[in-house]
Amino acid sequence: MSKHTTHNPTDESTAEATSGSNSPPENALIETDVTVGSDSSRTTGRADTIVSAEGLDVYYDDDQALTDVTIEIPEHRVTAMIGPSGCGKSTFLRSINRMNDRIPAARIDGDLYFREKNVYDDDVDPVALRRKIGQVFQSPNPFPKSIYDNVAYGLRIQGTADEVDLDAAVERALRGAALWDEVKDQLDSSGLDLSGGQQQRLCIARAIAPDPEVLLMDEPTSALDPVAASKIEDLIADLAEEYTVIIVTHNMQQAARISDNTAVFLTGGTLVEYDDTATIFENPADDRVEDYITGKFG
Numbered sequence: 625m626s627k628h629t630t631h632n633p634t635d636e637s638t639a640e641a642t643s644g645s646n647s648p649p650e651n652a653l654i655e656t657d658v659t660v661g662s663d664s665s666r667t668t669g670r671a672d673t674i675v676s677a678e679g680l681d682v683y684y685d686d687d688q689a690l691t692d693v694t695i696e697i698p699e700h701r702v703t704a705m706i707g708p709s710g711c712g713k714s715t716f717l718r719s720i721n722r723m724n725d726r727i728p729a730a731r732i733d734g735d736l737y738f739r740e741k742n743v744y745d746d747d748v749d750p751v752a753l754r755r756k757i758g759q760v761f762q763s764p765n766p767f768p769k770s771i772y773d774n775v776a777y778g779l780r781i782q783g784t785a786d787e788v789d790l791d792a793a794v795e796r797a798l799r800g801a802a803l804w805d806e807v808k809d810q811l812d813s814s815g816l817d818l819s820g821g822q823q824q825r826l827c828i829a830r831a832i833a834p835d836p837e838v839l840l841m842d843e844p845t846s847a848l849d850p851v852a853a854s855k856i857e858d859l860i861a862d863l864a865e866e867y868t869v870i871i872v873t874h875n876m877q878q879a880a881r882i883s884d885n886t887a888v889f890l891t892g893g894t895l896v897e898y899d900d901t902a903t904i905f906e907n908p909a910d911d912r913v914e915d916y917i918t919g920k921f922g
């Protein structure tokens with residue numbers, strides 16, 4: 625396994641994995657000074673670790689989907705998960721906000737922290753966790769409701785009843801998803817009447833409306849045409865100013881374009897290399913990663 629497997633790519637000093645399965649990861653505050661892929665304003669400064677895994681194994685019944693994954697993901701960055709089909713990328717994403725809880729066959733060993741809290745502790749409410757860690761899926765999946773009600777959905781569940789507050793929050797989320805100008809005059813129209821790219825931005829608005837800290841995106845552009853995909857890519861860079869974005873993508877050019885850091889999973893669910901995106905694509909440490917990136921397999 626590569627030495628890069630366990631480190632936070634923002635700081636070589638975190639290369640050693642922390643020990644003790646019940647303790648939060650050390651070195652939570654990390655100095656960064658790295659060259660990264662997407663946005664020069666995020667290339668320097670401090671980055672807290674916001675999500676981390678230590679020795680994470682995930683099984684579906686007897687089949688192991690993730691093997692001993694240790695990783696520290698910094699906040700306000702775009703972190704891409706890449707690797708061939710079936711290597712466990714989506715499983716890892718679903719582990720972060722406990723969406724795997726909904727799969728009866730899924731079983732987890734090891735530790736997964738959101739900030740310094742193990743999300744699998746008994747006192748963690750998965751619904752509350754998912755408010756902090758929102759998710760956007762591969763195919764746009766607006767509810768069969770108005771644009772307004774789609775975005776207001778999570779806020780109403782959270783108990784925001786005041787119409788003025790709701791109006792402001794809906795506008796803020798739609799602006800954050802770069803959709804406001806296109807829909808501000810049709811907020812009562814069905815979300816299903818929007819184009820595919822607009823629907824996906826509506827889903828992003830719905831995900832950010834409750835003001836999460838992390839946005840998980842599972843191949844968010846793979847069902848979209850290139851123009852719509854490009855808009856979402858631009859949006860992702862903006863979203864990382866306010867949120868931490870963790871994105872699964874099959875599109876290596878996309879990972880190279882939009883992410884600051886890249887984690888490469890390979891068959892068997894192992895994280896074989898994790899580093900800043902430029903290093904992964906230009907000078908990977910692991911020959912298997914080089915082979916994957918240059919298209920020799922996967």
Ligand SMILES: Nc1ncnc2c1ncn2[C@@H]1O[C@H](COP(=O)(O)OP(=O)(O)OP(=O)(O)O)[C@@H](O)[C@H]1O
Nearest residue numbers: 684689707708709710711712713714715716727729
């Ligand atoms: N609900 C499930 N029940 C049983 N096995 C599953 C389930 N979901 C995933 N798996 C298995 O876990 C392994 C990892 O799957 P996962 O979807 O996480 O990989 P992936 O890298 O995201 O794949 P892809 O790129 O094709 O989406 C695969 O062998 C898959 O068949």
